[in-house]
Amino acid sequence: MSDMQSIPENRARSQIADAFLIPLAGAILFGLLAYFSIELSRGDGRIAAVWVPNGVAVAYLMRVRVRYEAVFLAALYCGNVSANLAVGDSAIQAASLSLCNTVEIVLxxxxVRRFCGRKPDMVRVSHLMIFVASAGxxxxxxxxCLAVVVIDMSSGALLETxxxxxxxxxxxxxxxxPTLMIIVDAAEHPRWPEPSEVAEWSLxxxxxxxxxxxxxxxxxxxxxxxxxxxxxxxxxRLGSxxxxxxxxxxxxxxTIMTTRGHGPINLIEHSQTAELLVLQTFLASAFVMGLxxxxxxxxxxxxxxxxxxRQSHLKxxxxxxxxxxxxxxINGICTYCSPSVESVLGANPKEFLGKRASERMHPEAKKAISQAEARLLSGESTSERFTYRRYLDDGQGRPVFIEADxxxxxxxxxxKPEGIIVSARDVTHRVTLEHQLKRARKHAENAAVSKSQFLANMSHEIRxxxxxxxxxxxxxxxxxxxxxxxxxxxxxxxxxxxxMALLNDILDISKIDAGEVMINHEPVDVGHVVKNCLKLHSxxxxxxxxTLTSDLPGDFPQAVDCDPLRLRQIILNLLGNSIKFTExxxxxxxxxxxxxxxxxxxxxxxIGITPDRLHAIFNPFEQADNATSRRYGGTGLGLSISRKLATLLGGxxxxxxxxxxGSRFTLTLPLVQSKLVAKQAKRCDTSDLRCQTIARSRILLAEDHDINRILVTTMLEQCGQSVETAVDGQEAVSSIMAAKANSAPFxxxxxDVQMPEVDGYLATQTVRNLGVSxxxxxxxxxxxxxxxxxxSAAISAGMQAHLAKPLQYEKLVTMLQQWLPTISDMPETGARLPSPDAGAAKAAAAAANEATATTPDSNVSIADRWKLRRQExxxxxxxxxxxxAFDGQASEDLARTCHKLAGTAGMFGEEELGKRASALERALKSADQAAERSRLAEDLLRAA
Known part of the structure; x- marks a missing residue:
């Protein structure tokens, strides 16, 4: 507590000293100096031989930061007035002359502060000259100019005064x-002089x-x-x-000896004024010769x-x-070598001095060094970095590699350029590691190729x-x-x-890890992709x-640049994962x-995920825990693949x-709006595969696997097609050309692209080269x-489309409808899918998505189920x-109902009802269309 009280007291004492004691001391000292300057050197005039007080005052102001400078100057003025009065001046003259001195000090x-700063350095020639010009x-x-008005206004000796x-x-x-400032600076940084300095100073x-x-x-x-x-x-010898x-x-x-009548100046037989002038000139010359x-x-x-x-630091x-x-x-001659040259370059520095770099150059390094030197000396570049083999190998005869800047x-x-500076270091260890890295990378690349070939072969053999x-x-x-x-x-x-899902996941993650996944950006309708994914999982x-729902803002761009295949794959993985772990x-x-x-x-x-396992679910073959893996199954690859695909997409x-x-998985991708319209995949309505009945055609099946030949042949024959088979590419080419020659072309x-002897790619290229377009x-x-x-490889070989194995019946029918003639109005007894009731019901169930009932009763037809859901x-x-009830939870429930109705109505020939249901769904989800909900509901009922 006492320490806290002492702080304000000390501050108060400091302020008193600055405001009163220092100005008072200054006034006394200035007055004494003024008095003795006048008395010591004044002859028959009023002006002293050397006026000391002003110089002392300016020196003090240049070295001490005075808090109350105006008060201090006023105190000096009072001290000057007192001295003038003491030597016999009148009050007016004392005050006026003191004012002249104050003006000189202030100016x-x-x-000086204007041109040299607050603290001029008198050991610098520039500051000393500025001080002489300004203050001297x-x-x-x-x-x-002011003093002559006061001292000798009436006399004719104004110029002399x-x-x-x-x-x-x-x-x-x-x-x-200047002398006082130099002394003060020396006192601020004192040092103990050496004995030799003491002796020299004394002498x-x-x-x-x-x-x-x-x-x-x-x-x-x-x-x-x-x-x-x-x-x-x-x-x-002694400095400033x-x-x-x-x-x-x-x-x-x-000054003392001259004023007392001694010294050479008194040899002048002139007035005292002349003697004073000579004394002043002498003292000025001493200053000019000294400081x-x-x-x-x-x-x-x-x-x-x-x-x-600098030389010491450089050394x-x-x-x-x-x-x-x-x-x-500049001529390429070595003029300097550091001592470290011997350890780095393996030779004494003297062996380099006076020689060119080419004189000590390993044959393997000649090209790199000569080219770098030529580029530098020609001005083509200003710096070069290169690695070369040293002229001398190490003690065991192993090559040493040097990196030079x-x-x-x-x-x-x-x-202008005056030469070349080279900094060199031994990088043999790094070069050895780089060579090892290159070999390891080559081995890894070979292993990756082998792995890819193995996976491709295994994929084919398993599929x-x-x-x-x-x-x-x-x-x-x-x-x-x-x-x-x-x-x-x-x-x-x-x-x-x-x-097959497991096989696809393993192949996907292997392709991603090998960097073999290609990203193809094209215009994508994100909303359309989301809806299709929901339908596939419905x-x-x-x-x-x-209940599956979606939420797409109305202002979302119609098309963005993205890879639709990879975006669809990620969303399907996330949806499948959520459905699996949601009861x-x-x-x-x-x-x-x-x-x-x-x-x-x-x-x-x-079921959600515990915080301690959340970070691990994106690792390959990882799930939330062992219990989850046992209960729900799966490999734990889906999320890992999805994250890696997201990274490839830039997100x-x-x-x-x-x-x-519950859980929330968020896919974040760059939003790049596309000026083009997103392509929509052409889809065939598989709810009734008789919508475009395929005309009977001649089809050649080239397949080396006997079971696949039987399977695909059976599928094609059930579609009413005439099928011939070939067991390899060579037989396929022969069959195609023979059929064309007999005027009965396929x-x-x-x-099949992978067959013995001649594969499908070569067979297709051969057919195209033989003139079959x-x-x-x-x-x-x-x-x-x-x-x-x-x-892409199939298309490049001359094929027109692609079907993946295992072959799916619906995709085969869709492909046939695309590439073969169709009969749109064929009677019911015409060529059609086998088992019309069961087959049509199964196809409709796959396409109707959310319209499919969940009851285990397989005797209920799809049409009956549709009628039930429609009425509900x-x-x-x-x-x-x-x-x-068009607000709150009721609104959300009704929107889900309308969503299901809109997604299935068109599959049963009620497109208008589906459109009305979709419009009501959008109104229920949009706050801006609240007023339209009742009208849209009435429109839907009228359409029904």
């Missing part, structure tokens, strides 16, 4: 102020003092010239501080010390640097038998089987589909009682935009979750490698219209 301080000439002249005042004040200013001071005294003690000879060597010797003491000593001795010379010498010493420090650097430093002149040396004064398994299961499911056998066939189908969702509730796909990005978020009400995939509540070829004979690729690059939706709309 000198202002000018300009300020005394201004003061003299003005000259006396100006020279006296100028002499005091240039003698006293010069004693000798100088005796010499000066003897010169001014006698009045017989004009020996003033003997004083100059004293001042100059002090300047050369010693010179300052010397000038003060000479000024004091000369400026000392300042110049001090600057030179500082430059020498600075140069010595320290070059002696200890690990890099070898070599300098070549070479740069043009530009002269500081000429600004080929699975093609038969899944194809025959499809045929079995279309047959009229007993319920137990039907259930067994469905289990086989599910197991086969799971295996059957699985409804079987679990899960009931809702899964919503939300699309939004923010700045230059758009997001697709899949949010579910599933991110992140997840947030609350255990027991209408379509299904060509795509218009004449379309060729469809059959391949188990269903990647984008495989499709209409009843819900009628009830909402009657009760006016």
């Amino acid at each position: 000198a301080a202002i000018l 000439i300009a300020a005394p002249i201004a003061s003299a 003005w000259l006396k005042w100006a020279t006296t004040d100028a002499l005091g200013m240039i003698l006293v102020a 010069l001071t004693i000798a100088g003092t005796i010499t000066t005294y003897l010169v001014f003690r006698q009045t017989e000879f004009p020996l003033l010239f003997l004083v100059a060597p004293v001042v100059v010797s002090h300047a050369f 501080l010693g010179t300052a003491f010397s000038i003060i000593k000479v000024a004091v001795v000369a 400026p010379v000392a300042a110049v010498l001090n600057g030179e010493r500082r430059a020498v010390r600075k140069l010595a420090r 320290l650097l070059t002696d200890n640097i690990t890099d070898a430093i070599v300098r070549y002149d 070479a740069a043009i040396a530009i002269g500081s004064s000429t600004k 080929t038998p699975m093609n038969g398994v899944l194809g025959f299961v499809d045929l079995l499911l279309r047959a009229d089987l007993p319920k137990e056998q039907q259930r067994h066939a469905e289990l086989i189908k599910e197991s086969g589909d799971s295996m 059957a699985n969702a409804e079987s679990k009682g899960i 009931s509730g809702t899964i919503c796909v939300q699309v939004s935009r923010a700045g230059g990005e758009f997001t697709v978020a899949v949010e579910d009400t599933g 991110t995939l992140s997840a947030t979750s609350e255990f027991g509540t 209408d379509l070829v299904l060509m 795509p218009e004449e004979l379309p060729i469809i690729a059959l391949t188990a490698n269903a990647f984008e690059e495989d499709i 939706a209409l009843d819900a709309v009628s009830e909402a219209l009657r009760a006016g």
Whole structure:
């Protein structure tokens, strides 16, 4: 507490000292100096020989920051007035002359601070000259102009009075102020002098003092010239501080002895004014010979010390640097080598001096060094970095590699190239590691190629038998089987589909890791992609009682630049993942935009993920925990593939979750609006595959696998087609050309791309080269490698389309409808799919998505189920219209109902009803269309 109280007390004392004590002390000192200056050197006039007080005052202002400067100047003025009164001046004259001195002090301080700053350095020649010009000439002249008005207004000696005042004040200013400032600076940075310095100071001071005294003690000879060597010797040997003491000593001795009638100046037989003028000139010459010379010498010493420090630093650097430093002149001759050259370049530095770089150059390094040197000397470049083999190998005969940085040396004064500076270092270890890295990379690339080939072969070998398994299961499911056998066939189908999904995931992640996935940006309708993904998962969702919804803002761009295949793959993975881990509730796909990005978020009400496992679910083969893996199955590859695909698309995939509540997966991608319209895939309405009945045509099937030949042949024959087969590419080419020669050409070829002897690519190229055009004979690729690059390879070989194995019946029918003639109005007894009731029902169930009922009763037809769902939706709309329930939770429930109705109505020939349901759904989700909801509900009921 006492310490806290002492702080304000100390501050108060400091303010009192600044405001009163310091100005008071200044006034007393100024008054005493003024009094003695006048009394000591005044003759028959009013003006002193050397006016000291002003110089002392300016020196104080230049070295001490005065808090109350105006108060301090006023105190000096009072001290000056007191001195003037003490020597007999009248009150008016004392006040007026004191004012002239104050003006001189203020003007000198202002000018010096303006050009030199608040603290001029008197050991710098520039600052010393500015001080002399400002405080030693300009300020005394201004003061003299005012003083003559006060001192001698009535007499005719105005010029003489003005000259006396100006020279006296100028002499005091240039003698006293710089000297005091130098002494103060030395006192601020004291150092203990060396014994040699003490001896030199003592000798010069004693000798100088005796010499000066003897010169001014006698009045017989004009020996003033003997004083100059004293001042100059002090300047050369003792620096600015010693010179300052010397000038003060000479000024004091000369002034006292001259005023007492001694010294050479008294030999002048003129008036006392003339003697005063000679004394002032002598003192000015002592100053000019002393301090400026000392300042110049001090600057030179500082430059020498600075140069010595630089040389010391440079020597320290070059002696200890690990890099070898070599300098070549403009002619390529070595002029300097650092000591480290021996350790880096393996030879004594003397072996390089005076020689060219080409004289010590390994044959393997000659090209790199010569080219770099030529580019530098020709001005083509200013710096080069290169690695080369050293001239000498190491002690074991192993090659040593050097990395060199070479740069043009530009002269500081000429600004022209003066040579080349080279910094070299041993990088043998790095070069060895780089060679090892290259070999390892080559081995890794070879391993990656082998891995890719292995995966491609395994894919084909696995897909080929699975093609038969899944194809025959499809045929079995279309047959009229007993319920137990039907259930067994469905289990086989599910197991086969799971295996193919696993195979696709493994191939996908392998392709991504190998960097072989191609990203093809094109205009994409994100909303359309989301809706298609929801349709594909709607059957699985409804079987679990899960509601699928989507939310797409109305202002979202119609088309964005993205890869539609990869975007669809990510969304399908996320939806499949959410459906798998959600027992009931809702899964919503939300699309939004923010700045230059758009997001697709899949949010579910599933089991959720614990925080400690959330970071691991994106790792390959990772799931939430072991219990999750055992209960729900799966490989844990879907999310890993999706995140890697998101990265390839330039975006991110992140997840947030609350255990027991649900999860949210957010895909963020760059939003690049496309000026083109997004392409929509042509789809065939598989709800009734009789919509475009395929005309009977001749088809050649080229397939080496016997089971696949039987399966595909059976599928084609059930479509009413005439099928011939070939077991390899060579037989396929022969069959095609023979048929053409017999005027019975094939209408379509299904060509397996991987067959023995001649593969499908070569067979297709051969057919095209033999003059069979795509218009004449379309060729469809059959391949188990269903990647984008495989499709591109098939098209490049001359094929027109691509079917992936295992072959799906619906996709085969769609392909036939696209490339073969069709009969749009064929009677019911015409060529059609087998088992019309069961087959049509199965196709309709796959296409109707959310319209499919979840009841296990397989005897209920799709048409009956549609009628039931239709009536339920209409009843819900009628009830909402009657009760006016178009807000809150009721609005959300009705929107979901309308969404299902809109997605299925068109499949049963009620397109207008679907459009009305879609319009009501949009109104229910948009706050801007609240007023339109009742009208749109009435329109829907009228359309029904």
